[in-house]
Amino acid sequence: MSRGYSSGLIKIDDLSVDSSTVAAKKGGQQIGFDGHKKTKGSKIHVAVTPQCLPIAIDLGSGNEHESRKLIPLLNDIQIKNKNGRPKNRPERVWADTKYHTFLVLTYLYNRRIRAQIKERMNTKPKQGRPHVFLYRDYRRVRSSVERFFGWLKSFRRIQTRYERLVSTYLGFVQLGCVMILMKVVR
Secondary structure, three states: OHHHHHHOOOOOOEEEEEEEEEEEOOOOOOOEEEOOOOEEEEEEEEEEOOOOOEEEEEEEEOOOOHHHHHHHHHHOOOEOOOOOOOEOOOOEEEEOHHHOOHHHHHHHHHOOOEEEEOOOOOOOOOOOOOOOOOHHHHHHHHHHHHHHHHHHOOOHHHHEEOOOOHHHHHHHHHHHHHHHHHHHHO
C-alpha cells in the first residue's frame, strides 16, 4: 500500500465511505437485524479511493447505524510515506445521507476534512453560508464504492457469512481486499 502511494498509483485525497449488509446463516458475534434490508447479519464498513482500492475496513453488527463506524474507520487510516510522517487524513470524504449527523460533521470539521455528504431531506436549511455540494463528482466518486462491493461480494465466502467468530470473517474480508488490490495495482 505504501509503495503504491509513494509511486502515485494510489491517491487518498478523496475517499468514499459506505457499508453493505452481509447475511449470516449461523449465529455468532456482531450479528444483528438490519431493518432496512430486512436481513439478519453483519455490516462491512469500508473507505475506498476513486480507483476502487480499499483503505480501511471494519465490521459491525447489522443493527448498528452506519454513522457510528465512520470515526473509527477514518482513525484506522495510516499509510507510510517514503520520508516524513505517514498520511492519515484525506482531503475530502464522500458519503450518502446516512452519514449526515452532527457528530460526523463536527469530527470532519475538527480534522480539517471537507465533507461531501448529501444532506437529508427532512432537515431545515441552516442560516449562513450554504454548503456547496458537487453532484456530478458525487456520482463519479460514489460509484467506486459500489463497484468495490461488487468485486468483494464476488467471493462466495464473503457474500454470506458462515463463520461465528468476527476475527475469522474479518480475515476472509481482508484476504479478498488484498486480492482486489493485487488485481488493480498490477
